[in-house]
Amino acid sequence: MKLLLNGEEKVLADGISVLDMLNALEIERRGIAVELNREVVPKGRHEETRLKEGDTVEVIRMVGGG
Amino acid sequence: MTGDDTFKIGDRVFRSRLMVGTGKYKTNEEMIAALDASGAEIVTVAVRRVNLDRTKESLLDHIDTDKYTLLPNTAACFTADDAVRTSMLAREAMDTDLVKLEVIGDEKTLFPDNEALLVAARILVKEGFTVLPYTTDDPIMARKLEDAGCAAVMPLAAPIGSGLGIRNPYNIRIIMETVSVPVIVDAGVGTASDAAIAMELGCDALLMNTGIAGARDPVRMARAMNCAVEAGRLAYLSGRIPRKLYATASSPLDGLIG
Numbered sequence: 001m002k003l004l005l006n007g008e009e010k011v012l013a014d015g016i017s018v019l020d021m022l023n024a025l026e027i028e029r030r031g032i033a034v035e036l037n038r039e040v041v042p043k044g045r046h047e048e049t050r051l052k053e054g055d056t057v058e059v060i061r062m063v064g065g066g
Numbered sequence: 067m068t069g070d071d072t073f074k075i076g077d078r079v080f081r082s083r084l085m086v087g088t089g090k091y092k093t094n095e096e097m098i099a100a101l102d103a104s105g106a107e108i109v110t111v112a113v114r115r116v117n118l119d120r121t122k123e124s125l126l127d128h129i130d131t132d133k134y135t136l137l138p139n140t141a142a143c144f145t146a147d148d149a150v151r152t153s154m155l156a157r158e159a160m161d162t163d164l165v166k167l168e169v170i171g172d173e174k175t176l177f178p179d180n181e182a183l184l185v186a187a188r189i190l191v192k193e194g195f196t197v198l199p200y201t202t203d204d205p206i207m208a209r210k211l212e213d214a215g216c217a218a219v220m221p222l223a224a225p226i227g228s229g230l231g232i233r234n235p236y237n238i239r240i241i242m243e244t245v246s247v248p249v250i251v252d253a254g255v256g257t258a259s260d261a262a263i264a265m266e267l268g269c270d271a272l273l274m275n276t277g278i279a280g281a282r283d284p285v286r287m288a289r290a291m292n293c294a295v296e297a298g299r300l301a302y303l304s305g306r307i308p309r310k311l312y313a314t315a316s317s318p319l320d321g322l323i324g
Contacts, residue, residue, distance in 0.1 A: 005118065007115070028124070031124055031125075031126040034158075035154075035155055059116045060116060061126075062159060063125055064097065064112065065087060065141050066088075066090075
């Protein structure tokens with residue numbers, strides 16, 4: 001299935017969970033946050049939250065800034 | 067600084083009145099050394115997308131989160147909606163209710179869009195955030211932000227990264243008389259004297275990034291800013307002498323030879 005991840009089109013396994021997506025992309029879960037269709041997905045729900053075709057996902061971290 | 071001269075943001079008590087950003091350093095090592103030299107307890111960070119190209123180094127691998135209170139910002143947000151979303155993501159990522167709220171109105175000046183700022187501030191206060199809004203040096207706006215429940219107000223000294231120093235010290239003074247929450251001067255500090263002037267006005271704290279990170283020797287400048295903030299604060303607490311046009315002798319006039 002196709003979805004939009006951080007502004008890029010990505011092909012991922014059908015019905016993949018947020019947790020499995022992060023693992024597949026080798027993104028460490030410390031200090032990150034995930035937003036699915038403009039709503040934050042809390043860390044405690046990464047495993048149960050499944051993605052679907054056409055979803056818009058943002059994964060953010062902290063960087064240097066003022 | 068004397069041990070009991072502290073200020074509060076929400077329920078948190080801080081001793082250092084210099085807050086610093088973590089952007090624009092040449093290396094992480096330089097940033098860490100500058101943070102250390104600045105004496106800051108609060109450091110700002112920004113929210114950005116994770117790189118998907120497997121370059122996964124995290125800022126948090128470098129900053130000691132036991133030593134510093136991290137203050138996420140909403141830099142480069144141009145709408146209230148983006149600023150609220152960014153704040154929500156920062157809270158989830160950092161497990162903090164603190165946010166330095168920026169809603170930028172214009173790319174050239176990076177001046178705040180105060181109308182959108184107020185909208186975002188009200189939403190975030192309702193959501194339980196401790197909101198520190200970056201605003202223009204407008205006392206009326208500062209009052210509205212305090213009324214909205216913000217934990218501090220952060221009027222700019224001059225445009226972000228401009229190094230122009232405090233352009234309107236009178237407005238900063240009026241803001242301090244207008245609100246009872248801490249006044250943290252944010253943005254525009256170029257060198258140590260600018261920092262000292264801000265603190266001599268009596269503002270509670272100062273936030274800077276480019277003034278340190280952009281200096282030729284950032285670590286030394288961080289130390290200079292640390293000293294300047296402390297000197298300015300002590301001068302403010304000490305009560306300066308009034309300005310007079312003519313001289314007053316400092317040595318006694320009695321007992322002169324002749």
